[in-house]
Amino acid sequence: MLIHTDLIRQIDDLTRADLVNLRDGYFLWLLIATAVVAFGLLLEGPEVAYETLGLIRRIPRTEHQRPPWMICLASVGWLFIVIGVAGEGVAEALVSKADGLIQTFNETVVTGDERDIAQAEELAGRAKTSSAEAADAASRANASAKAAELHAAKAEEYALLLGPRKNLLVKERRQKLLSALKSFAGQRIEVRRSTLLGAWNGVPTGVSAIITESSGLGESLIGILKEARWQLPEKPLAFGFSQGEGIRVQVLSDASARTHKASRALVKALGNVPLEVSGPESITEESAKRPAGVVISTPLTPDTIILVVDPK
DSSP states (O other), X not given: OOOOHHHHHHHHHHHHHHHHHHHHHHHHHHHHHHHHHHHHHHHHHHHHHHHHHHHHHTOOGGGOOOOHHHHHHHHHHHHHHHHHHHHHHHHHHHHHHHHHHHHHHHHHHHHHHHXXXXXXXXXXXXXXXXXXXXXXXXXHHHHHHHHHHHHHHHHHHHHHHHSOGGGGSSHHHHHHHHHHHHTTTTOEEEEEEOOOOOEETTEEOSOHXXXXXXXXXXXXXXXXXXXXXXXXXXXXXXXXXXXXXXXXXXXETTOOHHHHHXXXXXXHHHHTXXXXXEEEEEEOTTTTOOOTTOOOSSOOOTTEEEEEEOOO
């Protein structure tokens, strides 16, 4: 029994959507577990501050006893941290397993397409041995091959969209982005990324896989911007905890008309990759300040565009 190609494609799309929804559900629990860890650290804050104050003032241990409420609060915070870290471990394992299922499914689809192409070519070869029947068989085989090639191309596109975002910045997409940015050579810009991975009292509070993905995307964008002759630091600047808002373009409200035009062109070019991007967002000079402890030679001027690379 023959199954129509459109029906196969619809079944593949539905299956892939179910797998993506499963992965997104696990990822949501991962973020919840991270929030639990952060809340636990917040509960431990008073105790840490109290102990630190005692060390600064050099108050003897016998005279610097923690209040009972502070001990209880720190104990509850420690419990939240333990639960959150355990939840992160389980959720990250489930996210990884879901990613593996998606990858296996995509590979299976591509393998099926290759098999369809091979079968179509075999039918075309057999068709050459006869007249009218051979011509009809060859026509059907060519149509099947074209459909299979289209299916393979879409499967590759899906694989790119489901993988790390930096994988989109290759070949024709990279060249189009580069061409769109070259007309604004000399424009100042900073690429900033979140540092969701951190620690408090030795307890991890983030997910390294998410930070690695954002960092890789930021470095890829820096390479393209430098090739377009924009002025920017060599590495993405770390700016704090992620809000999961994806790529954002920010520009100071008192920036020049050229800078505003460049920020709009940047948003459009990134969206055409396609990357999920928002902006340009008008911000104040206070909001644009670099994180404490970040020292680089490139000055932050009113005409500096800020490109925030956040997980999504």
